[in-house]
Amino acid sequence: MYRLGIDSGGTFTDFVLAGDGDVSVYKTPSTPDDPAQAVKDGLALVADDLDTDVPGLLADIDIVIHGTTVATNALIEHTGAKVGLLCTEGHEDSLEIRLGHKEDGHRYDMTYPMAEMLVPRHLRVPVGGRVLSDGSEHAPLDEADVYDAVERLREADVDAVAVSLVWSFENPSHEERVREILAEELPGVHTSFSVDVLPQVREYTRTSTTVVNAYVKPTLDRYVERVEGYLQENGFEGQTRYIQANGGITSSEGLRERPAYAINSGPAGGPAAGRHLGAKFGSEDVITVDMGGTSFDVSLTKDGSTEIRKDFDLMRYRMGLPMLQVETIGAGGGSVASLDRGVLTVGPESAGADPGPACYDRGGTKPTTTDALVVLGYLNQEELLGGRMKIDADASRRAIEGHVAADSQLDVESAAAGILEIVNKNMVDGIRQVSIEKGHDPRDFAMVVGGGAGPAHATGLADELGIGRVLVPKTSSVLCAYGEVVSNYKHNRLASYPSPVEAIDPADLEARFAELEAEGVGQLRAEGIDEADISLQRVFEMRYRNQIKECEVTRPATEITDEWLSELREAFDERHEELYTYAEPETGVDLINVESVAIGRVDPPDISGGLPTGDDAETARVATREAYFEETDGFVETPVYDGSAIPVDVDVEGPAVVEEDTTTIVVNPGWSARLDDSGVYELTR
Structure with missing residues (x-):
C-alpha cells in the first residue's frame, strides 16, 4: 500500500507516491481557477505512469495527505465569504483600531493604507451583556440584541458569522447561548466562535483570528467536499488527511472545524521533511530551506521541534494560532x-x-x-x-x-x-532571521535543502554560514509533498491562565492541562492513532512582570508540583537569555497562556533500496563543462554526473555538478557528496 502526498503550489501541484522501498515524484500545472482540477489531473498522471486508471491507483493507496492553498489564496485575493461579526457592545471597531498602530515595519509610515476589513462596518453588530475578567457575569446576555443581529445578517445574506465576546474564554456561557440561537435561526450559515478558535486573552487577536476563520471556512468546506467526493466516486476507501500550519496533519473534520489552520499551511511540509531527514542522519537540529521559482522559505528545528510563532500579522491580518515559523523572502529561480x-x-x-x-x-x-x-x-x-x-x-x-x-x-x-x-546573501539573511536572531548558532545545525533551485546554491549558503553538513534528497523539488507523507498528527489546544508563577496552585494547573489534553487525545483516537503512538507537550507563555510580550517555554507532560514550577521558572530565565542575551532571576514572572500539544506519531514509509551500487562515481560521469567558483577565482573544468546513475556510498568530490531529473546539485570545491541508500545526498566539507 502507498501513501500519496499532494502539495498545491502557485505554479505546480506536486505528488509524491511513497511505499516501502520506492518513491515516485510527479508534477502537474496548478489550476488556480479550479484548484481541485489539478488534483484530478495529477491522479490521472500518476495512474497513467503506473499503467492503471484512477480507481486502480486509489485501490493501492491507504492514505492521501494533502496540502492546499485555497484558504491562503482566499485571504490573499479577498475572495472569501461574506462575514458578519457579533461582538460585545462597544467593541465593534477593534478590528480597525488594531491596538492603535499599524503593522510592524509601517508604524511611522503615514502613507501606508489601512488593511481591507474582512467584515464591513455595517456587518459588525454589537450585542449587550458583559462578562468580566474573573469570569463573573456583570450583565446578562441581551438576547433581543442577538435576534436583531440575526435579522440584520439574514437580510445581508451573509455566508458566515464570527462571534467574539469580551472575556468569553473565562466564561463561555454567552457565546454558547449565541451558538444555540444561530443554529436555530441561521442553520445554513457557517459559524465560528472565539471560544473554539482562540480561547485566550487579547481581544483584538482573538477577534481577528475568529473572523479570519469564518472568512475562509466556506471556501475550504467546498474544496474539501469536491476533493473527497472525487476520491470516493473513484472507490477510495482509505484515509484523507490535511497538513496544517502547525506542521501536523489532521482529518477533514479537524480542518473544517478550524480552517484557519489551513492558512499558510503550504510551506509547513518543508520543516516536517527537514526534521525527518535530519533524524535519519542523526541530527535533531536542522535548518530547512526550500527555494522555488518565486520565493525562498526557511525554518529552524531545534531538538526535533520547529520554531512556532503566534500573535503576528499574516497578510495584514492578526493571527493568534500557533503556526510554524517559516520565513519567506523573494529569492527564487525566477x-x-x-x-x-x-x-x-x-x-x-x-x-x-x-x-x-x-x-x-x-x-x-x-x-x-x-x-x-x-x-x-x-x-x-x-x-x-x-x-x-x-x-x-x-x-x-x-x-x-x-x-x-x-x-x-x-x-x-x-x-x-x-x-x-x-x-x-539575501537567502543567508533569511536564514539568520530564524537562527541568529532567535538565539541559535547556524553552525550547530545541518541544512536540509529543497526546491528545484535550492540545491544549486546549497554549499554556497553553507559556506557563508559555517554549516558543515547539507542534506539534499532526490525529492528536493517536491520537498513539501514529501514532508506531508512523513508528517505526524498534531492538535493544539489553547487556554489562558494568567497568574504569577509563585501563586500557581499545581493541582489546579494540572487539572487545566488534563482538560486540554483530553480534547487533543480524543481527536487523535478518533483519527485512528493508537495510545502507544500519542505523546504530549505543554507550552507556557510567560513574561517578566510588567513586560508586554511573552516568550514560550515548552516542557514534557509530567506532573506539576511546586518543585516542577521552580524548574519552569529557571527554564524561562534560560529561554529569555537565549532570545534576548539577558535574564532577570530576581524579577517576578507571570504565566499568561498555556497550550497542550497532542502528537500522533506516524511510521514513515521505508524508501531505502533500489538505487545503483558500485565502487566508482565515474560510471555516472556524463560530461565536463566550465563552471565558475569563487574558490578557484573563476571558471574551472567541472565534471558533470547523472544523478540516476550515481552509486550509493560513493564520494563525489567537488567541484562537481550532479544533475537529477528535477534539480541540479552543485558541489563546491572543498565539499564532497555521498548518496545514501534512502535517496539523500549528504554533502560535507
Whole structure:
C-alpha cells in the first residue's frame, strides 16, 4: 500500500507516491481557477505512469495527505465569504483600531493604507451583556440584541458569522447561548466562535483570528467536499488527511472545524521533511530551506521541534494560532536582477513560470537567478527536467548583457557571479532571521535543502554560514509533498491562565492541562492513532512582570508540583537569555497562556533500496563543462554526473555538478557528496 502526498503550489501541484522501498515524484500545472482540477489531473498522471486508471491507483493507496492553498489564496485575493461579526457592545471597531498602530515595519509610515476589513462596518453588530475578567457575569446576555443581529445578517445574506465576546474564554456561557440561537435561526450559515478558535486573552487577536476563520471556512468546506467526493466516486476507501500550519496533519473534520489552520499551511511540509531527514542522519537540529521559482522559505528545528510563532500579522491580518515559523523572502529561480541607480539588486520581482527566465525561451527577456546559474555553468546548457524542458543558454547571456553587464561595465560572467552573490546573501539573511536572531548558532545545525533551485546554491549558503553538513534528497523539488507523507498528527489546544508563577496552585494547573489534553487525545483516537503512538507537550507563555510580550517555554507532560514550577521558572530565565542575551532571576514572572500539544506519531514509509551500487562515481560521469567558483577565482573544468546513475556510498568530490531529473546539485570545491541508500545526498566539507 502507498501513501500519496499532494502539495498545491502557485505554479505546480506536486505528488509524491511513497511505499516501502520506492518513491515516485510527479508534477502537474496548478489550476488556480479550479484548484481541485489539478488534483484530478495529477491522479490521472500518476495512474497513467503506473499503467492503471484512477480507481486502480486509489485501490493501492491507504492514505492521501494533502496540502492546499485555497484558504491562503482566499485571504490573499479577498475572495472569501461574506462575514458578519457579533461582538460585545462597544467593541465593534477593534478590528480597525488594531491596538492603535499599524503593522510592524509601517508604524511611522503615514502613507501606508489601512488593511481591507474582512467584515464591513455595517456587518459588525454589537450585542449587550458583559462578562468580566474573573469570569463573573456583570450583565446578562441581551438576547433581543442577538435576534436583531440575526435579522440584520439574514437580510445581508451573509455566508458566515464570527462571534467574539469580551472575556468569553473565562466564561463561555454567552457565546454558547449565541451558538444555540444561530443554529436555530441561521442553520445554513457557517459559524465560528472565539471560544473554539482562540480561547485566550487579547481581544483584538482573538477577534481577528475568529473572523479570519469564518472568512475562509466556506471556501475550504467546498474544496474539501469536491476533493473527497472525487476520491470516493473513484472507490477510495482509505484515509484523507490535511497538513496544517502547525506542521501536523489532521482529518477533514479537524480542518473544517478550524480552517484557519489551513492558512499558510503550504510551506509547513518543508520543516516536517527537514526534521525527518535530519533524524535519519542523526541530527535533531536542522535548518530547512526550500527555494522555488518565486520565493525562498526557511525554518529552524531545534531538538526535533520547529520554531512556532503566534500573535503576528499574516497578510495584514492578526493571527493568534500557533503556526510554524517559516520565513519567506523573494529569492527564487525566477527572481529578476536589475540595476537600481547603478546598484545591482535581485528580487523580489519574479519572472515566475510565465514568461519565466530568459533561458526558458517563453518570451522572457529579463535576467533571473536561473539565467545566472546557466551562464556560470551550474545548469545544463541545453535542457532541464530530464530533457522535457529545452534551455537557450545564449538567451541567458543576452539578458544579463543587456540589463546588467552593459550598464555596469562588467563582462557577462562577472555580472552573473554578482547576481549569484547577491541572491545568496539575501537567502543567508533569511536564514539568520530564524537562527541568529532567535538565539541559535547556524553552525550547530545541518541544512536540509529543497526546491528545484535550492540545491544549486546549497554549499554556497553553507559556506557563508559555517554549516558543515547539507542534506539534499532526490525529492528536493517536491520537498513539501514529501514532508506531508512523513508528517505526524498534531492538535493544539489553547487556554489562558494568567497568574504569577509563585501563586500557581499545581493541582489546579494540572487539572487545566488534563482538560486540554483530553480534547487533543480524543481527536487523535478518533483519527485512528493508537495510545502507544500519542505523546504530549505543554507550552507556557510567560513574561517578566510588567513586560508586554511573552516568550514560550515548552516542557514534557509530567506532573506539576511546586518543585516542577521552580524548574519552569529557571527554564524561562534560560529561554529569555537565549532570545534576548539577558535574564532577570530576581524579577517576578507571570504565566499568561498555556497550550497542550497532542502528537500522533506516524511510521514513515521505508524508501531505502533500489538505487545503483558500485565502487566508482565515474560510471555516472556524463560530461565536463566550465563552471565558475569563487574558490578557484573563476571558471574551472567541472565534471558533470547523472544523478540516476550515481552509486550509493560513493564520494563525489567537488567541484562537481550532479544533475537529477528535477534539480541540479552543485558541489563546491572543498565539499564532497555521498548518496545514501534512502535517496539523500549528504554533502560535507
